[in-house]
Amino acid sequence: MTTEKNYESQFPAAEGERVPALPIAVKDAKATRELMFTLRHFHLGDPGGRAALEPLGDDWLPALLDPFRDANRLRYDYPLILFPPAEGDGSQPASELAQSLAQWLSETVQGFGPEAQSARILRDHLPWLEHHLRTTLRDHEGPLLAVPVLNAAGLALQQHLGLDQTHRDALAQNLERLAAAAGEAEVMGYGRYPALHLLIHAIRSRVVPRRAGFQARVDACIRGLKSLFEVEWGKSVESIEPRRARDSVGPGGGRFDPDALSEVMDYGRGTRKMSPERRARIEQALEVLESWRPDPVLVRFVHLGAIDADWMRASEDVRDLVDPDPSGRATALFDEEAAKLAQVFAAVRIAELEIGSIYDPTIHDPWFATFGWEAFSHEELLLVPCVIALEDASRVAGEGLRSLSRLLSSGRPAQILVRIQPSNNPGALPDEDPFQSYRTELGYLGIAHRQAVVNQSSAARHQNLIQGYLEALDATHTSLHLINTGMRPDSNLLQLNAWLVAGAGIEGRAHPFFRVNPAAGDFAANRVSFDGNPQEDSDWPVHPFSFRDENGTEATLDLAFTFADYAMLVPRLREHFRLIPPGCDSDSLVPVSDYLSLPLDEANQRLPYLWAVDGNAILHRVLVSRELIVACRDRLNFWHSLQELAGVRNRYVELAIERTQAEERQRAAEERTQLEAEHAAEVERVRERAAGEAMQRLTDTLMGLDFNAAVGNILPGGRRAEPVAAIETVDATVASQPEESQSEQPAEDAAPDLGFDEPWIDTPLCTSCNDCPRINSQLFVYNEDKQALLGDLNKGTYAQLVEAAEICPAKCIHPGKPWDPEEPGLDALVERAAAFA
Known part of the structure; x- marks a missing residue:
């Protein structure tokens, strides 16, 4: 079964062994x-x-x-245990107001019997007890005190088990513990109006503690105002005249002479008396506060008359009123209730200002002359009896739309509750098919009234529903609640549990959850809640x-x-x-x-x-x-x-992400292009500088300057050329040739044979990237400038030389011809090396 906090699936765990099968069919x-x-x-x-x-x-x-x-x-969340309002400021979270009966039974038994064998009989039969309670509450509308219901279920369990006396006594003791743990809690099944009962329960949890706090505040104001009069009386002549003094002594005061006392008393003290206007203001405030009695009614329903209201009248703090225009009547009813309390709230404020001696008639008199519900504080608004308009979906989408809109736009903290059938179109005419036109979404209509709370939820998910109620009550804005209970009209179709049907409406996106709370901020990210929807x-x-x-x-x-x-x-x-x-x-x-x-x-x-x-x-x-x-x-x-x-x-977010990614890709491509261009320019500069140096050395060599050093640097493999004396032994016929024939040879043909069929490295072009030493540190070595030279060819292979040439960023490695004819794969290697000749 799904947990209350995770609605990944709206369906509980399946029970039983039923596995559907495909029919056997012949394909034609x-x-x-x-x-x-x-x-x-x-x-x-x-x-x-x-x-x-x-x-x-x-x-x-x-x-x-x-x-x-x-x-x-089917096991599901109902019945529920409804916990009574807690003492304090009336800010109980939804999780502390109601709990699944199955969860409460399990946790309570675990609390007084934590050991595996403790309360074993009761623990093993909790599912039976849960099923019995669900069956008992099926035909009852609304909450019942939990203790009598649990006691009756406990007796039924004992009769069902037929235990011997010892085990029966042990079970009875544990059942008593279970009932005692319930205290003043109530238990409620999934009836016809679970959403209304939970709304009343949420209102009580907020208003009852706050009323107790407000009563204490009123009592403190009464005491404070009376103390002002006592101080004022102490300043009066009457408080010290002989008769008063004599009366204050009482019987047995025959030796007391009040006239003599009067002669010596100081009449100059405290002569600054309270002004008549202030006295009248304090007396009026005190009269209002002393005569005020809290209204026992906390909730007033206004409905069209289609709701069975007997259970409403059975509650002392709930009243109902039938009216053809619930929203319009709720507006007037709230104003009436607020007007009754305006005098009391004003009297409390005046009393606190007078007690603190900070009342200023020039400032406060005009304020209190027009004091109405618009001037109520957040706490005062929560003390006004809650007015709830029970509307019909089709009516508010038609002739009732004007009244609904006026109430939603008024700012009055009234509650509007509309029961929704997700398969219907509220905007359709009575004789129209629900799919004849696009559906009128009342939730979206509520969102159009920007300062109204909109709560679309379901009684099948009590935690989500109560949370929506509490947010609406605490926001003190007009609130529109769109509730699906899952009730189906009587028909020949298979009868399904209403809780399951309501869950199917959530699952099939027919009645999705959402809340919009304008008190949370001006941005949708703050105002909108989407929790509770599956996937x-x-x-x-x-x-x-x-x-x-x-x-x-x-x-x-x-x-x-x-x-x-x-x-x-x-x-x-x-x-x-x-x-x-x-x-x-x-x-x-x-x-x-x-x-x-x-x-x-x-x-x-x-x-x-x-x-x-x-x-x-x-x-x-x-x-x-x-x-x-x-x-x-x-x-x-x-x-x-x-x-x-x-x-x-969110498509806007997705587009922004795509745009940002495209910009980042473009910026990276531009940076890469710029780096490649800079690298190519640098390589070209190095290549030109190296070529110039090589030509200079070649020129010097041809002119006979530092021949040994030049040739030594040019020959591949780091090997030095023969000494100049050896060169002087060149065939004399070359020297005796006519000058014309010598001049016909290109200058480069006149240079000595540098052996370019052998491997060599154009060392000045080396960028010191370390790629070739990583291939073979003996084949490739660095000079004092950390530029590559060929090392010992016998320590490497032609394949390694070709590989190094291919990955060299400066393209300064020239593999030449293979020196080991026995090395495998030479044909392919020579073909690869041709690009670096």
């Missing part, structure tokens, strides 16, 4: 083509296609809901579903729960579904969730279907009408709007 290509024609006609709204196909049975359910068709085996990042929640295929093998399929799945639970919407006969095999049939994600042009070529399970645990595909698909798109559109408001999958 020709029959499929003919059938697809009929299916398409039904999808497009042809009555002939509808008549030709089989409708859904009364016991058919969406596949994901099949495990919960037996309500007696809020996705279009539709997806859950695993187990079934048996045609071969009887158990398999698992990930199914999305869509608005179409929820619509299958609504009796008057079942005509939007038809059975796809077994054996119909076509690529044009796609699941609804996939169909809705397709582009419209492509979707129009396909047909959407759902998975459903009948009462015999047979799994079927069900075709969905085009009208219902349009409604699914409409619900999905609203869901995306809410996601955007809440900052979940």
Whole structure:
């Protein structure tokens, strides 16, 4: 079962061994083509296609809901334990106001019996006790004191078990502990009006402690004002005249002479008396405070008369009023209640100013002359009896819209509660199909009134609902609550638990959760709350579903729960579904969730279907009408709007991220291009400088200057050239050739043979990148300028030399020809080395 704080799935854990199976069917290509024609006609709204196909049975359910068709085996959050208001400032969080009965039973027994064997009998039979309490409370509307209910359930458990006396006494003792732990708490089942009961409970939790605090404040003001009069009387002549003095002595004062006392008393003390105006103001405030009695009524409902109000009248602090315009009447009723308290609040403020001797008539008299509810403090507004308008969804979307809008815009901290049927369109006319036009979203209508609190929730998720109530009460703004209870009209369809149906509305995006609280700030990030929705990042929640295929093998399929799945639970919407006969095999049939994600042009070529399970645990595909698909798109559109408001999958944020990423990529590319250009320029400068130096050395060599040094630096491998004396032994025929023939040879031919077929490094171009020494530190060595030279060729391979040439950033390594003809792969290596000749 899901926890109260994590609504990743709105469905509880399934119980039982029921695994649906696919029917065995023979596939016929020709029959499929003919059938697809009929299916398409039904999808497009042809009555002939509808008549030709089989409708859904009364016991058919969406596949994901099949495990919960037996309500007696369904465990869920209700009944609830409602805790009484705590002493203090009335700021109890939602988690301290209500708790699932199952959780409370488990935690309480664990508290007084922490050991494994402690309270073993009671611990083992808590599920039975929970089921008995749920059954007992099923037909009762509203909360009951928990102790009598628990005592009765305990007696039933003892009779059910039929224990011997020893075990019966032990169980009875633990049951007494359980009932004692409940104290003044109440227990409540999931009846017809759970949302109203929880609203009343939330109001009591806020108002009762605050009223006690305000009463203490009033009492302090009364004492303070009376002390002012006592001080003032002490200044008067009457307080010290003989008769008063004699009376103050009392009987037995015969030896006391009041006349003599009067002669010697100092009449000059405290002669500055209270002005008549101040005295009258204090007397009036004191009279108001002493005559004030708190109104026992905390909640006043105004409704259209369609609600059974007997349970309201049974509560001492709840009253109801029938009116054809609940919102309009609630406005006037709040003003009446606020006017009653305006005198009291003004008297308290005047008393505190007078007691502190800071009342200034020029400032405060005009203020209190027009003192109304608009001047109430936050704490004072919370003390006004809560006025709740119970509206009808269709009425506020039609003729009641003006009154609703005026109340939402008024700023009066009244509560408007509208019970929603997610399958209906509040804006549709009575004789219109709910899918004839796009749905009027009352929640979005509430958001348009920017200073109103909007709370769309469900009684099936009590923590989310109570949290929304508390935020609305604390905000002291006009509040619109849109509540789905999951109640279904009587029909021949399989009867489902109302709590489960309400959960399906949340799951199928038919009634998503959201809260907008203007008191939280001016930005949507502060105002909007989106918690409680399952898989809020996705279009539709997806859950695993187990079934048996045609071969009887158990398999698992990930199914999305869509608005179409929820619509299958609504009796008057079942005509939007038809059975796809077994054996119909076509690529044009796609699941609804996939169909809705397709582009419209492509979707129009396909047909959407759902998975459903009948009462015999047979799994079927069900075709969905085009009208219902349009409604699914409409619900999905609203869901995306809410996601955007809440900052979940916000398209503006996504575009900003994409734009930032593109800018970063462009900036990085520009920086890389600039670095490459700078590097190329630097390499070219180094190459030109090295070429100039090489030409200078070559010129010096040809002119006979420092020949040994020049050749020694040029020859590859770091080997020095032969001494000049050896060069002088050149063939004399070369020297005796005519001058003309010598001049015809190019200058470079006149240079000595530098052996470029041998490996060599253009050392001045080396950038000291360390790439070649990492390949072989003996083959490649650094000179004193940390520039590469060839080392011992016998310590390396031609392959390593070619590899170094390929990765060299300065392209200054020239592999030449291989020196070891036995090295493998020479043909390929020579081909690679040709680029560096």
